[in-house]
Structure formats: structure tokens, C-alpha cells
Amino acid sequence: MKLYYFPGSPSPRKVGIFISEKGLEIPSVTLNLREGEHLTEEFAAIHPGLTLPVLELDDGTCITESLAIAHYLEQENPSLNLLGTDAKEQALILMWHDIATFEGYLGIQEYLRNSPEFGEGRALPGPMPIEQISALVERGEKRTIAFFDKVDKRLSNNTYLAIERYTYADIVTYVYLEFAQRVIGKDLFQDRKHLASWAASISARPAIKAIDG
Ligand SMILES: N[C@@H](CCC(=O)N[C@@H](CS)C(=O)NCC(=O)O)C(=O)O
CATH class of the missing domain: 3.40.30.10 (Glutaredoxin)
Incomplete structure (x- = not known):
């Protein structure tokens, strides 16, 4: 493998x-x-x-x-379940995975890949050249901000995103958060205290420290 x-x-x-x-x-x-x-x-x-x-x-x-x-x-490798043990857990994890990917990740990608700093003809990944649309920069930022507002609200009465324990939904959302902070360059923790404390707990996980060295 x-x-x-x-x-x-x-x-x-x-x-x-x-x-x-x-x-x-x-x-x-x-x-x-x-x-x-x-x-x-x-x-x-x-x-x-x-x-x-x-x-x-x-x-x-x-x-x-x-x-x-x-x-x-x-x-x-079923040990340390991250994608749910029963139908309800699996559905909620996939649900939040899709919300995060379609509302968060795609918004950040719209912003990044249509920005002047990004290479021309690479507005979408893959073998086909795709030209940039500059209006998508602003739309991408709006989508991203709206997504992290949604996550902050969800975390105001849930410790983790999808179910009551850490799952793949938290992993993807955490990665998109790091990506958004880097790309959009705004302090997304300002006025989003639930997002900030959740992110601090995820970043302290030994598995994340291990790959970040
Ligand atoms: N749906 C795919 C997306 C894969 C994808 O777009 N990967 C990006 C990196 S995040 C990539 O390889 N981009 C290549 C490029 O921009 O040329 C997945 O979940 O793995």
C-alpha cells in the first residue's frame, strides 16, 4: 500500500x-x-x-x-472509530462532512483559485485549463465566513461537530479552518469563541502534533 x-x-x-x-x-x-x-x-x-x-x-x-x-x-482498521458505529452516527458524520466540504472548503477554494496571485488557467484542479472568474473571490469569502458562523453556532451547545465524540467531521472542519486562516488571512476566532476553544482542543491532539512535528 x-x-x-x-x-x-x-x-x-x-x-x-x-x-x-x-x-x-x-x-x-x-x-x-x-x-x-x-x-x-x-x-x-x-x-x-x-x-x-x-x-x-x-x-x-x-x-x-x-x-x-x-x-x-x-x-x-476499525480501532478508534472515526466514521461512526451505527446508522445514525454514520449519517451525522457524513452530513457534517458534506456541509463542511460544500460550504467551507469550496468557498475557500473559490477565493484562492480565482485570486490574481493564483496561477492562471488553474481555477479548478485537474487536467483541463479553467480560467478564473474574479467575482468568485468575494463570493468565496462570504461562503467561508457563513460556514464558520454555522460551525461556531453548532459548537455553542455541542463539544464536537457531528456527534458527542471526535470524528472525521472534526478532522475535515479543522483542516478547512487552518486552510481558511492561511488563505483568507482573517482572524476567524474573533467573535467565534466556541470555534476557538474547539480548535484549541483539536490542535492539542497527539496525532496532530505527531504529523506536524
Ligand atoms: N475530492 C478530492 C479533492 C482532491 C483535491 O482537489 N486535492 C487538491 C489538494 S487539496 C489537489 O490535488 N489539487 C491539485 C491541483 O490544484 O492541481 C478529495 O477529497 O480528495
Whole structure:
């Protein structure tokens, strides 16, 4: 088994934290997305969509999409359940995963990938050149802020996002929060005290400290 990975980008980082939480040792190949190390024919043969992460199994099967990789690893390594033990838990975790990804992550991506600093023709990942739309910068920021307002409200009477314990929904939302702070450069903790104390408890987790060194 081999993980194609880049620790500095949100989708691979979610899987990296998941693996660290489970205490798994999976050999990895780092491709620096910022340097374009994934934009090669060699990597296209592994994943024509040209995104990370990719989990290559020993039989050559390549699993892409971070949620699918997490699901596979959870089935194979059930200890420290992160994706729910029964139908209700699983549904709530997937529900918050989707809310976070569609409302949070996509908003941040709209902001980042349509900003003048981002390379032209790369407004969406993948092999096809997609031009930027500058109006999406402002819309992306609005979506992102609205998402973290929603999370702060949810955390005002819940310790964790989806259910009463730490799950993959917390991992993805924490990674998107770090990503938003870095990209949008606003203090998202100001006036969001529940988000701030939740983030402090997540960042103190040994599994996260372990991968951040
Ligand atoms: N749905 C995919 C998204 C994968 C994705 O977009 N990964 C980004 C990094 S966060 C990427 O590889 N981007 C390559 C590029 O921008 O060229 C997942 O969950 O893994």
C-alpha cells in the first residue's frame, strides 16, 4: 500500500491526520503540489484527475477522494472509530462532512483559485485549463465566513461537530479552518469563541502534533 500525499494541502492533510489518529504506518510518496510535481504523465497514469491524495493498494487499485480513502482505511482498521458505529452516527458524520466540504472548503477554494496571485488557467484542479472568474473571490469569502458562523453556532451547545465524540467531521472542519486562516488571512476566532476553544482542543491532539512535528 502506498499513499500519494502532500502535507501542505487540505485534502491530503485530512487523510494524513486520519492515518495518524489510527496509528497506521503507510509508506508515502510526497508530490509537491505547489511545485507542480503532480502534473506529470507518470502521475496521470496513476490518477488521471491529477489530484491528491491517492491510496494505491497492493493489487494496483488506486483509490482517490479523501472520504473514500478514509472509509477504506476505517473498514480495514476499525480501532478508534472515526466514521461512526451505527446508522445514525454514520449519517451525522457524513452530513457534517458534506456541509463542511460544500460550504467551507469550496468557498475557500473559490477565493484562492480565482485570486490574481493564483496561477492562471488553474481555477479548478485537474487536467483541463479553467480560467478564473474574479467575482468568485468575494463570493468565496462570504461562503467561508457563513460556514464558520454555522460551525461556531453548532459548537455553542455541542463539544464536537457531528456527534458527542471526535470524528472525521472534526478532522475535515479543522483542516478547512487552518486552510481558511492561511488563505483568507482573517482572524476567524474573533467573535467565534466556541470555534476557538474547539480548535484549541483539536490542535492539542497527539496525532496532530505527531504529523506536524
Ligand atoms: N475530492 C478530492 C479533492 C482532491 C483535491 O482537489 N486535492 C487538491 C489538494 S487539496 C489537489 O490535488 N489539487 C491539485 C491541483 O490544484 O492541481 C478529495 O477529497 O480528495
